[in-house]
Amino acid sequence: MRLLTHNMLSCNIKGVTNGFPLAIEATTVETKEVDMNPDFLRHIFPKLEWKAFRDASHSLGVDDLPEQVDPDMLLDEEFLRRFHHALLEVHLEEGVLICPETGRRFPVSKGIPNMLLNEDEV
Amino acid sequence: MKLKQLEASISQLIQFQNPKIELEQYSTGAHIASRMLYMANSSYNDIGGKVVVDLGCGCGTLGVAASLLSADHVIGIDIDAEALDVARVNSEEFEGTIDFIQGNVADCKLKGWKVDTVVMNPPFGTRKKGADMMFLSSACQVLKLFPVGQQSSLSKIKLLYEKDSKIGRSFVSSCNSVHISIMLLRLYQTLSTHREGKFATIVWQLLGLTFYYDAMQTCVQYLSTEIICTYC
Numbered sequence: 147m148r149l150l151t152h153n154m155l156s157c158n159i160k161g162v163t164n165g166f167p168l169a170i171e172a173t174t175v176e177t178k179e180v181d182m183n184p185d186f187l188r189h190i191f192p193k194l195e196w197k198a199f200r201d202a203s204h205s206l207g208v209d210d211l212p213e214q215v216d217p218d219m220l221l222d223e224e225f226l227r228r229f230h231h232a233l234l235e236v237h238l239e240e241g242v243l244i245c246p247e248t249g250r251r252f253p254v255s256k257g258i259p260n261m262l263l264n265e266d267e268v
Numbered sequence: 269m270k271l272k273q274l275e276a277s278i279s280q281l282i283q284f285q286n287p288k289i290e291l292e293q294y295s296t297g298a299h300i301a302s303r304m305l306y307m308a309n310s311s312y313n314d315i316g317g318k319v320v321v322d323l324g325c326g327c328g329t330l331g332v333a334a335s336l337l338s339a340d341h342v343i344g345i346d347i348d349a350e351a352l353d354v355a356r357v358n359s360e361e362f363e364g365t366i367d368f369i370q371g372n373v374a375d376c377k378l379k380g381w382k383v384d385t386v387v388m389n390p391p392f393g394t395r396k397k398g399a400d401m402m403f404l405s406s407a408c409q410v411l412k413l414f415p416v417g418q419q420s421s422l423s424k425i426k427l428l429y430e431k432d433s434k435i436g437r438s439f440v441s442s443c444n445s446v447h448i449s450i451m452l453l454r455l456y457q458t459l460s461t462h463r464e465g466k467f468a469t470i471v472w473q474l475l476g477l478t479f480y481y482d483a484m485q486t487c488v489q490y491l492s493t494e495i496i497c498t499y500c
Contacts, residue, residue, distance in 0.1 A: 150319070150341050151367040154378040166379055180365055186317050186340040193382045234341070234365070258352055261371035268375060 147238045147257055152202050153194055155259065157245035157252075159267040164247045167198035170205035174240035182230045188220050190233070203232040269336055275302035277336055281358045283327050284351065291348060292391035292399070296329040305333040305387065315339050318384035321410055323373050323403055328355030328366060330387045335364035342366040343383075345376055373406045383410050 157165030200211045210228050212219075219225045243252040243259055250267075253260050279298035287293035309315035316338040322331035325344030335342050344359075344366050346352050352368050359366040369376070390403035 147367050147369075148341070148365070150382070151343055151369070154343075154380060154382055155369070156377065156379050158375045158377050178365065183317060183340055189317070190319065190341075190382065193380055195380065256353075256356065258356070258368045258370055260349075261369055261376070262347065263372070263375060 147254060147259055148234055149199055149202050149236060150233050153199050157250060159248060159250060159263060162245065162247050165245055167202065168243040169246060170202055170238060170241060170243060172206050172238055172241040175206045176237045176239050177235050178237060180234055184226055187226055187229055191220060206236050206238060208232045208236055271302060271306045274306055274333060274336055275299060277362065278302050278329060278333055281327060281329055281332060282354050288348065293326055296389045301329050301333050305330065305337055309337045314385045319382055320385045320387060321383050323386060323388040323406055324390055325355055326351045328358045330389060331366045332358055332362055332364050334387060335366055336362060344368045345371050345373060347372050374402050376406060378410050386410055
């Protein structure tokens with residue numbers, strides 16, 4: 147699972163109002179190179195929850211993203227490269243996602259988070 | 269990528285070994301999957317460079333096709349761990365970068381306005397009543413076609429198309445900021461025994477919302493009747 151997907155996932159247990167962002171406990175992290183598409187990065191940038199993305203990247207051992215960002219930075223090749231790497235090349239393979247409100251743990255195995263809820267959680 | 273290449277690649281994917289009838293796990297044929305995605309990409313520019321979600325992805329056929337057509341981010345969601353294992357192998361085979369999530373499509377709510385396109389070969393609700401509408405509702409949720417906080421239901425989907433309703437208006441205004449399209453691919457159990465027949469495509473454009481209904485010629489009549497009844 148890549149961090150763009152993490153940026154969309156939340157805990158959907160019934161009654162939970164602040165199920166985003168899910169905290170990450172990473173056991174295995176992998177990097178797989180993909181071609182960079184600057185147009186896509188500009189397309190997705192305004193839609194990202196930056197703080198959640200940056201915190202998640204920390205959990206996966208990526209520490210070179212700035213705390214504050216503005217759209218002008220998308221013209222900077224170096225920033226785009228880092229942004230691309232953290233967003234699309236770093237994969238959480240094994241670990242756990244944790245609901246910030248309830249502490250419910252969602253296991254991630256072979257890169258696939260199990261978000262299935264129990265009957266009493268729906 | 270050319271259509272023939274796409275179809276040839278898709279036809280190599282592993283399909284369900286032991287399909288689960290209760291989940292209506294019909295494989296999506298290479299012929300129909302490649303044409304549906306190819307059209308979505310070349311005619312509507314909905315795949316390349318986009319965030320694509322495959323709801324009820326099964327073995328990942330549509331997701332892999334989207335990936336081959338240069339979607340920048342593909343997410344496949346399915347309830348069945350066995351299907352996802354196959355999908356992962358299929359994705360790796362083509363060096364695709366698809367993120368799979370094991371989850372129930374009914375309660376999958378993705379945060380924000382990040383998804384551009386939903387592709388799916390949904391169940392028809394033959395085993396579980398309402399499963400087809402549940403998938404359509406979830407597609408609308410994922411694409412944020414509902415005002416935030418609104419529950420999805422068939423009646424609300426209908427409301428979206430009544431131009432004078434409040435929801436209709438807020439829907440139209442929300443369309444301005446996102447490119448929205450829904451693709452639905454319906455195959456029928458009976459058709460799986462047919463040889464691949466003449467291919468037919470129906471595109472519905474309502475209030476900027478594009479429905480792709482791709483189907484074998486034999487079910488076109490049924491589909492068009494049903495779509496008109498359900499959505500207009």
